[in-house]
Amino acid sequence: MECSAINRTLTPEDAERLATAALNLIPSETPGDVGRAVHIAHEMRQKQTDDAQDAALAERLGSELWTADAKFMDAARGILAQMHLSSEWEPHRNS
Numbered sequence: 001m002e003c004s005a006i007n008r009t010l011t012p013e014d015a016e017r018l019a020t021a022a023l024n025l026i027p028s029e030t031p032g033d034v035g036r037a038v039h040i041a042h043e044m045r046q047k048q049t050d051d052a053q054d055a056a057l058a059e060r061l062g063s064e065l066w067t068a069d070a071k072f073m074d075a076a077r078g079i080l081a082q083m084h085l086s087s088e089w090e091p092h093r094n095s
Contacts, residue, residue: 012042033057044075055080 010018016035033056040052051072058065059080067073068086076083 012038015042033060036060040076040079043079044072046075055083058082 016038019034019038033053034049036056036059037049037052040055041047041049044052046052051067051069054067055065055076057063064082064084065080066084066086066089070085073083073085
């Protein structure tokens with residue numbers, strides 16, 4: 001595959017295609033998470049997908065996502081459901 005992406009911004013579709021091609025080189029059970037992470041990052045206007053990968057996994061598992069990153073939380077409002085800031089966590093106490 002030839003790539004001439006120097007000084008060029010990739011579209012989410014290009015990024016997903018390249019990520020999928022890279023994932024096809026290694027065994028993986030969840031290649032769909034990468035594509036979803038690319039879309040989440042794009043919707044949140046983030047250049048990296050590290051936070052979005054956590055969100056994609058939580059979304060696929062139907063789990064809540066807890067984060068200490070308030071900026072990520074603010075960016076994800078309206079895009080992701082079931083997100084919480086770790087500072088909101090209150091342990092259940094048996095009285």
